[in-house]
Amino acid sequence: xxxxxxxxxxxxxxxxxxxxxxxxxxxxxRVLQQCAxxxxxxxxxxxxxxxxxxxARAGVPPSAMMRFCHLLGFSGYSELQRLYRTAxxxxxxxxxxxxxxxxxxxxxxxxxxVAEFVEAGRLSxxxxxxxxDETTLDQAVKALSQAAVIHLVGYRRALPVAVYLxxxxxxxxxxxxxxxxxxxxxxxxxxxxxxxxxxxxxxxYSAETLALVDRARAIALPVVLLTDPPATALRGRADLVLTVxxxxxxxxxxxxxxxxxxxxxxVAVAARREG
Amino acid sequence: xxxxxxxxxxxxxxxxxxxxxxxxxxxxxRVLQQCAxxxxxxxxxxxxxxxxxxxARAGVPPSAMMRFCHLLGFSGYSELQRLYRTAxxxxxxxxxxxxxxxxxxxxxxxxxxVAEFVEAGRLSxxxxxxxxDETTLDQAVKALSQAAVIHLVGYRRALPVAVYLxxxxxxxxxxxxxxxxxxxxxxxxxxxxxxxxxxxxxxxYSAETLALVDRARAIALPVVLLTDPPATALRGRADLVLTVxxxxxxxxxxxxxxxxxxxxxxVAVAARREG
DNA sequence: CCGAATTTGGAATAAATATTCTATTCCGGC
DNA sequence: GCCGGAATAGAATATTTATTCCAAATTCGG
Numbered sequence: 159x160x161x162x163x164x165x166x167x168x169x170x171x172x173x174x175x176x177x178x179x180x181x182x183x184x185x186x187x188r189v190l191q192q193c194a195x196x197x198x199x200x201x202x203x204x205x206x207x208x209x210x211x212x213x214a215r216a217g218v219p220p221s222a223m224m225r226f227c228h229l230l231g232f233s234g235y236s237e238l239q240r241l242y243r244t245a246x247x248x249x250x251x252x253x254x255x256x257x258x259x260x261x262x263x264x265x266x267x268x269x270x271x272v273a274e275f276v277e278a279g280r281l282s283x284x285x286x287x288x289x290x291d292e293t294t295l296d297q298a299v300k301a302l303s304q305a306a307v308i309h310l311v312g313y314r315r316a317l318p319v320a321v322y323l324x325x326x327x328x329x330x331x332x333x334x335x336x337x338x339x340x341x342x343x344x345x346x347x348x349x350x351x352x353x354x355x356x357x358x359x360x361x362x363y364s365a366e367t368l369a370l371v372d373r374a375r376a377i378a379l380p381v382v383l384l385t386d387p388p389a390t391a392l393r394g395r396a397d398l399v400l401t402v403x404x405x406x407x408x409x410x411x412x413x414x415x416x417x418x419x420x421x422x423x424x425v426a427v428a429a430r431r432e433g
Numbered sequence: 434x435x436x437x438x439x440x441x442x443x444x445x446x447x448x449x450x451x452x453x454x455x456x457x458x459x460x461x462x463r464v465l466q467q468c469a470x471x472x473x474x475x476x477x478x479x480x481x482x483x484x485x486x487x488x489a490r491a492g493v494p495p496s497a498m499m500r501f502c503h504l505l506g507f508s509g510y511s512e513l514q515r516l517y518r519t520a521x522x523x524x525x526x527x528x529x530x531x532x533x534x535x536x537x538x539x540x541x542x543x544x545x546x547v548a549e550f551v552e553a554g555r556l557s558x559x560x561x562x563x564x565x566d567e568t569t570l571d572q573a574v575k576a577l578s579q580a581a582v583i584h585l586v587g588y589r590r591a592l593p594v595a596v597y598l599x600x601x602x603x604x605x606x607x608x609x610x611x612x613x614x615x616x617x618x619x620x621x622x623x624x625x626x627x628x629x630x631x632x633x634x635x636x637x638y639s640a641e642t643l644a645l646v647d648r649a650r651a652i653a654l655p656v657v658l659l660t661d662p663p664a665t666a667l668r669g670r671a672d673l674v675l676t677v678x679x680x681x682x683x684x685x686x687x688x689x690x691x692x693x694x695x696x697x698x699x700v701a702v703a704a705r706r707e708g
Numbered sequence: 709c710c711g712a713a714t715t716t717g718g719a720a721t722a723a724a725t726a727t728t729c730t731a732t733t734c735c736g737g738c
Numbered sequence: 739g740c741c742g743g744a745a746t747a748g749a750a751t752a753t754t755t756a757t758t759c760c761a762a763a764t765t766c767g768g
C-alpha cells in the first residue's frame with residue numbers, strides 16, 4: 159500500500175472518525191470532498207456496501223474512495239468498514255456460550271446471574287422498540303377498547319402477565335375476567351357477545367389457551383394474541399397477533415418486553431375509552 | 434449450483450425467512466439444525482458477517498451453512514445475506530433514534546406508550562445492576578436453599594412476581610407454597626419449621642403480606658423480603674431485605690428489575706441445592 | 709450386522725471485491 | 739500559454755470470500 163510512512167493514525171471509533179472527517183472537510187479537492195460528504199450522508203449503509211456500491215452512490219470512482227480512506231489514516235476501505243460493522247453487530251453476544259461459561263464458572267454466583275438477567279431484559283426491551291408492529295398494536299387497542307369485558311388468559315409462564323394485566327385493568331376501571339383454570343374449570347361460557355379476548359401464550363402453546371381462543375373465534379369475538387415470534391402456527395387463529403421477542407437466559411425469560419407491551423396496551427385502551 | 438430444479442422458492446422477506454426456518458426446525462439433521470438455531474440466535478450480525486465468520490460462531494463448517502442456505506431456497510449465502518443487508522440499510526435499528534421516533538408520535542398513541550414503558554424498564558434494570566446488594570443477596574440464596582418449602586407471598590402488583598416465581602421454582606424442582614389469599618384464607622398454618630418465606634411487597638405494603646411475615650418471624654423462620662427502597666418501615670421485620678428500585682411510568686411499573694432479581698434468586702437457589 | 713442412502717468436512721475452484729498502479733487531466737503561477 | 743505538481747479515472751492485480759464437489763463418516767432400515 160502506498161504512502162504508508164506519512165499516513166496518520168487511523169480513527170479507533172466512529173466518533174473519532176466523524177471528528178476527523180469534519181476536520182478535513184472544506185480543505186479538500188473536489189472529488190475527495192464528495193467522498194467526505196457522502197460518507198456522512200450515507201453512513202447507514204456503509205456497513206453493508208462494497209466500495210464499488212458506495213462510490214457509485216457518491217458519484218466518484220472506487221479509487222477515489224480508496225484515496226480518501228488512506229487520507230483518514232486507514233489501510234483501506236475494509237479497515238474503515240470494520241468500524242461500521244462492529245457498530246451494527248454490537249449487542250447480542252452468543253448466549254449459548256455465556257450460559258455454558260456461567261455453568262462451568264464459579265457455581266452459585268448470584269450477582270453474576272443478576273447481571274445476565276438484567277442483560278437479557280435489556281436486550282428484550284431493545285428488541286421490542288425495534289420490532290414493534292404499530293399497526294397491529296393500534297388495531298388491538300381499538301378492538302379491546304370496544305369490549306364490554308376483556309377476557310384475559312395465560313397459562314404457565316404467561317400467567318404472570320395475565321395476572322398483572324388483571325390488576326392494571328382493575329385499577330383503570332376496566333372490566334376483566336381472568337381465566338386461570340382454577341380447579342380445572344375453563345369458564346368458557348363466560349364469553350358473551352360484545353366481549354373480547356386478550357390471550358398471552360408462548361411456544362409451546364398451551365392447549366387451554368388455544369381452546370379458549372378457538373371458542374371465542376367460534377362466536378365471533380375479537381381475539382388479541384400476545385406471543386413470541388415466529389408465531390407461524392397461530393396465523394389465522396386470531397385476528398390480531400402481536401409478537402414480542404424475549405431473550406431467554408437459560409430456561410427462563412425476563413418477561414420485560416412482554417410486560418412493557420402489555421402495560422402500554424392496557425393504558426392505551428383506557429385512554430381510548432375515556433376519549 | 435447444485436440441485437437448482439428441486440429447490441423451493443426463496444423467502445422474499447425476513448418474516449418469510451423466519452417462518453421457513455421455524456417450519457424446518459426440528460426435522461433437520463444435527464449440523465443443519467445448528468445452522469438454523471444459530472441463524473435465529475445471531476441474526477443481528479448476519480448482515481455484516483462472512484460465511485466463514487458466521488459458521489465459525491455456529492460451530493459448523495462453511496459448507497454446512499451453504500447447504501442450509503440452499504435448503505431455505507436461496508442460491509447461496511450471499512442471497513440470504515442480501516435480505517439482512519437491505520434491512521440494515523433501511524430502518525437503522527439504532528435503539529436511541531427508534532425510541533425517539535416512537536415517543537415523538539402523537540401523545541397517548543399506543544406506540545409512544547410502549548416507548549415510555551421500554552424506557553422505564555431499561556432504567557429500572559440499570560438501577561438494579563448498579564445498586565445490587567450482593568452480600569444480602571448471597572445470604573438470601575443461602576437461607577432459601579436450606580428451606581424445606583419456600584412460601585411465596587405477594588399481593589396486588591407484587592402478585593405477578595410471586596406467580597412467576599411459583600412457576601420457576603416448580604420447573605427447578607423446588608417445593609413452594611404460593612399464598613395468594615384465595616377465598617380470604619391466609620393459610621398461615623402452612624408455615625412449618627424448616628421452611629422459609631420469600632415475600633414481595635411494595636409501598637404501601639399490603640397488610641396480608643406483613644401479617645404472614647410477622648407470623649413467620651414469630652416461629653423463627655427465615656424471611657427474605659423483596660421490596661422497593663427505602664424500606665425503612667420494614668427493617669427489623671425481616672432478616673434479609675433486598676431492595677430493588679423500579680422506575681414507574683404513570684401509575685404503573687414495568688417490574689423488569691424485580692423479575693430479573695427474582696429469577697436470579699431462584700436459579701441461584703437451585704444451583705446451590707445441587708452443589 | 710450389512711448395505712444403501714444421507715450427511716458431513718475439507719480441499720479445490722470460482723466469483724466478487726479491494727487495492728494499487730500509471731497514463732492522463734487539471735490547475736495555479738510565471 | 740506553458741511548466742510543474744497535485745489530482746483523477748480506469749485498467750491491472752492481489753486478496754478475500756463464496757461456492758461447489760467429492761471422499762469419508764455416519765445413520766438407518768432390513
